[in-house]
Amino acid sequence: MPRILILSCFVQMISMTGFAVWPIYLIELQSQWNLSNSEAGWVSGSFYIGYVIATPFLVSMTDTFDARKLYCFSSLLGCSGLLLFSFFASNAINASICWSLVGAGLAGTYMPGLQILNSRLNKISREKYIAVYTSFFGLGVAFSFSLFGILKSYQISWEHAFMFASIILFICAFPLLLFSGHEIEEINKKPYQGIIKVIIPIFSTFKNKKALPFILGYGGHTYELFGFRSWTFPCILFLSNHFNNSVSDAFIANCIGLMGFLGIFASIYGAKYCIGKDRAKIVSKMGLICFIGSILTAISFWFSFWLALLMLLIYNALIVLDSGSLTTGTVINGKPEDRGVRLALHSMVGFFGGALGGPIIGFILDNFGGQTSHLAWFLSFTCLGLGSLFSTLIFKYYHLKLNKT
Numbered sequence: 201m202p203r204i205l206i207l208s209c210f211v212q213m214i215s216m217t218g219f220a221v222w223p224i225y226l227i228e229l230q231s232q233w234n235l236s237n238s239e240a241g242w243v244s245g246s247f248y249i250g251y252v253i254a255t256p257f258l259v260s261m262t263d264t265f266d267a268r269k270l271y272c273f274s275s276l277l278g279c280s281g282l283l284l285f286s287f288f289a290s291n292a293i294n295a296s297i298c299w300s301l302v303g304a305g306l307a308g309t310y311m312p313g314l315q316i317l318n319s320r321l322n323k324i325s326r327e328k329y330i331a332v333y334t335s336f337f338g339l340g341v342a343f344s345f346s347l348f349g350i351l352k353s354y355q356i357s358w359e360h361a362f363m364f365a366s367i368i369l370f371i372c373a374f375p376l377l378l379f380s381g382h383e384i385e386e387i388n389k390k391p392y393q394g395i396i397k398v399i400i401p402i403f404s405t406f407k408n409k410k411a412l413p414f415i416l417g418y419g420g421h422t423y424e425l426f427g428f429r430s431w432t433f434p435c436i437l438f439l440s441n442h443f444n445n446s447v448s449d450a451f452i453a454n455c456i457g458l459m460g461f462l463g464i465f466a467s468i469y470g471a472k473y474c475i476g477k478d479r480a481k482i483v484s485k486m487g488l489i490c491f492i493g494s495i496l497t498a499i500s501f502w503f504s505f506w507l508a509l510l511m512l513l514i515y516n517a518l519i520v521l522d523s524g525s526l527t528t529g530t531v532i533n534g535k536p537e538d539r540g541v542r543l544a545l546h547s548m549v550g551f552f553g554g555a556l557g558g559p560i561i562g563f564i565l566d567n568f569g570g571q572t573s574h575l576a577w578f579l580s581f582t583c584l585g586l587g588s589l590f591s592t593l594i595f596k597y598y599h600l601k602l603n604k605t
Contacts, residue, residue: 216340241562278305331471331524342460349453427557494585
């Protein structure tokens with residue numbers, strides 16, 4: 201296994217440490233700041249809004265500038281967001297601003313980190329290892345949920361939790377800059393001609409009919425995935441209270457961490473299964489299976505706590521099954537020198553979907569009985585499955601369109 205893969209994956213995992221601080225402390229801060237579910241959802245969504253806004257600048261610029269320097273800068277940007285949150289967040293507005301900076305920082309680390317890796321792997325290794333890298337995003341999320349669930353169980357305040365996460369992200373700013381080695385892929389870097397000319401090529405990617413379904417499908421995927429990650433903690437807490445199963449915050453956080461950990465194997469398996477096959481057709485079927493899984497998971501909420509927990513575990517695996525395959529589809533369908541702009545659009549569309557997940561679930565909870573309503577949670581998780589259904593329909597549409605042409 202290449203050294204750069206190990207370094208990239210490890211740094212990516214650790215840099216995700218701050219991801220779960222808000223979801224873990226959501227209920228506490230919602231009560232402390234007197235937030236509605238919709239307001240709490242918008243704070244969750246602000247992370248992805250920051251990501252979407254920053255992506256055109258930070259990801260597309262990897263075709264022009266050294267991705268390692270952009271990675272370092274972006275880590276420090278995310279670090280500043282976490283630090284500002286710990287000192288100044290006191291309501292939905294300023295919390296959203298701070299949390300959006302953390303999302304903007306991720307925009308300049310996740311896909312630029314993939315660019316650092318891509319340029320140091322040959323073509324065969326690239327298709328093989330992209331899914332490993334993207335799966336470590338999930339491992340980082342799992343690690344974050346487990347870590348801050350444990351810290352919260354020891355009565356660590358939210359202020360200190362955000363401060364601790366900022367220190368970790370500061371440390372992660374430098375390893376790839378210093379130790380990633382030289383590129384082996386010859387790519388002609390485009391001269392910098394101003395920020396507008398850097399952004400405009402992103403939208404030309406809409407003409408790439410082979411990559412576009414993977415990009416649009418990623419939007420449905422992240423809507424479902426990040427909506428799930430934003431609200432699973434309160435959902436499990438509701439289920440434990442409803443079925444009179446007394447469990448600690450640390451137990452719930454570690455369950456979500458376990459979901460993320462097992463999701464790694466699902467993502468890698470899904471990506472490997474697609475190699476050498478009709479990737480679009482397989483990903484379309486994965487989306488349909490995931491949609492069915494969302495409905496079965498929502499139904500399980502009516503029966504028992506442990507059945508619902510098992511179904512949440514399975515549903516999470518189904519959500520991430522096509523994660524690596526979607527990103528790989530975007531990477532391999534196009535020219536190497538345009539990979540940065542393809543990944544920029546991929547991230548923008550994807551995390552725009554992610555920005556909608558949290559607020560939509562918050563809206564449903566507010567209008568169908570709140571976090572103590574069985575019906576509200578049933579509708580919420582059924583609605584999450586629409587992301588996978590959207591992905592399936594997109595692939596069906598483009599499959600028919602390409603066949604006609």
